[in-house]
Amino acid sequence: MKIAISSEGDNLNSNVNSRFGRARYFIVVDTESMNYKAIGKTAASSAGGAGTKAAQLLLDEGVDSIISSNVGPNALEVFQAAGISVYKSINDTIEKNVEEFKKGTLEKIELPTNNGHHGEH
Amino acid sequence: MKGYKIAVLSGKGGTGKTTVSSNLAKIQKSIYVDCDIEEPNGYLFLKPEIEKVKDVNVMIPSIDYDKCTLCGECTRACRFGALTKLIKKILVFDHLCHSCGACYEICPYNAINEIPKKIGAIRVGRSDDIDFIDGKLNIGEASGVPIIKEIKNLIKDTDKNVIIDSPPGTSCSVIHSIEGSDYCLLVTEPTPYGLHDLKLAVELVKEMNLPFVVIINKSGEEDSIIENYCKEESINVLAKIPFKKEYAELYSKGNLLIKEDDEIRHTFENLSQKLMELIGK
Numbered sequence: 001m002k003i004a005i006s007s008e009g010d011n012l013n014s015n016v017n018s019r020f021g022r023a024r025y026f027i028v029v030d031t032e033s034m035n036y037k038a039i040g041k042t043a044a045s046s047a048g049g050a051g052t053k054a055a056q057l058l059l060d061e062g063v064d065s066i067i068s069s070n071v072g073p074n075a076l077e078v079f080q081a082a083g084i085s086v087y088k089s090i091n092d093t094i095e096k097n098v099e100e101f102k103k104g105t106l107e108k109i110e111l112p113t114n115n116g117h118h119g120e121h
Numbered sequence: 122m123k124g125y126k127i128a129v130l131s132g133k134g135g136t137g138k139t140t141v142s143s144n145l146a147k148i149q150k151s152i153y154v155d156c157d158i159e160e161p162n163g164y165l166f167l168k169p170e171i172e173k174v175k176d177v178n179v180m181i182p183s184i185d186y187d188k189c190t191l192c193g194e195c196t197r198a199c200r201f202g203a204l205t206k207l208i209k210k211i212l213v214f215d216h217l218c219h220s221c222g223a224c225y226e227i228c229p230y231n232a233i234n235e236i237p238k239k240i241g242a243i244r245v246g247r248s249d250d251i252d253f254i255d256g257k258l259n260i261g262e263a264s265g266v267p268i269i270k271e272i273k274n275l276i277k278d279t280d281k282n283v284i285i286d287s288p289p290g291t292s293c294s295v296i297h298s299i300e301g302s303d304y305c306l307l308v309t310e311p312t313p314y315g316l317h318d319l320k321l322a323v324e325l326v327k328e329m330n331l332p333f334v335v336i337i338n339k340s341g342e343e344d345s346i347i348e349n350y351c352k353e354e355s356i357n358v359l360a361k362i363p364f365k366k367e368y369a370e371l372y373s374k375g376n377l378l379i380k381e382d383d384e385i386r387h388t389f390e391n392l393s394q395k396l397m398e399l400i401g402k
């Protein structure tokens with residue numbers, strides 16, 4: 001299974017970054033082999049839509065699940081439409097988060113019911 | 122002859138911007154224009170009779186799946202993250218769309234149609250002897266600039282004077298609201314926060330090369346906070362609106378100050394006269 005985790009740094013010992021749309025890196029990990037790759041976010045522009053842009057980046061990587069926090073309603077909508085599960089990260093390293101994910105202890109984030117219209121300025 | 126356009130602004134909301142613009146418009150018999158489209162409140166004080174309501178639409182993309190090959194070009198072209206490519210479809214986040222047109226341009230298969238979407242409305246009316254215009258942006262929309270542009274279009278050629286109540290802050294909508302004004306009134310309060318926000322507003326109008334003066338609202342013992350700064354920067358403090366409990370009460374009841382209080386009426390008459398002299402120069 002391929003999962004993506006929002007990260008402060010570019011390797012498994014980096015800490016998670018809890019702000020999905022603003023994370024500097026995403027670490028994409030193969031949970032079986034623990035092979036990983038770091039994606040430096042290219043779309044970190046301020047024009048808005050940071051969340052959906054990051055979501056697109058991960059869709060294009062073909063990930064199955066996401067581990068992060070503070071995922072905005074737009075990005076969540078993308079993941080839901082694409083059938084990708086989103087899990088809430090714990091404040092620790094990437095590696096530790098993957099371990100917890102494998103144990104099944106991470107909390108799943110669902111689309112908020114009031115997902116109407118949220119401005120992202 | 123074309124009328125003067127006077128923009129009233131402040132670094133943030135709640136400094137008395139609407140008080141100054143609505144009372145001044147009434148004194149001068151100018152057209153009152155509320156460009157504070159996220160929270161227009163001038164109508165609360167001017168109580169206009171609305172004669173016309175006009176929807177403001179923007180164009181948003183709609184994907185024609187008979188033509189779309191899901192090549193993804195459009196999602197990469199969108200700077201605002203309003204388009205996302207899934208396996209079988211393109212997700213359009215219309216409230217992130219800024220109607221920039223990049224996606225239509227780039228689509229190699231002509232698979233994107235423009236469809237109109239309402240983002241708000243403009244109201245035109247009369248408040249006794251003055252004309253009234255305001256705009257309102259629907260909640261959650263990306264940008265109110267299209268509404269402001271339409272409002273500015275309505276007042277472009279009028280021969281009457283216009284008072285523009287601009288949005289708070291220094292965003293794009295503020296820039297569009299005050300652009301082309303003959304004079305700017307920067308409303309502030311004598312507090313450290315007031316000074317901080319005033320500085321931002323001053324920076325903006327200087328950058329835009331617009332002539333401006335400062336008005337101190339809730340004026341009192343602390344005025345020196347603002348006055349010292351203005352002195353250093355050679356900025357003219359045109360008027361001071363004193364702080365009084367009665368004014369706050371009148372405001373909270375939605376009353377125009379100049380209608381209820383002779384002293385404040387006098388303050389505004391003075392302000393108006395001095396302002397006209399400045400503009401005439």
Ligand code: SF4
Nearest residue numbers: 189190192193195228
């Ligand atoms: S650019 Fe045109 S063809 Fe390509 S995904 Fe977008 S709409 Fe479809």
Ligand code: SF4
Nearest residue numbers: 199218219221222224
């Ligand atoms: S019009 Fe511009 S902002 Fe709107 S979806 Fe197309 S590219 Fe994005």
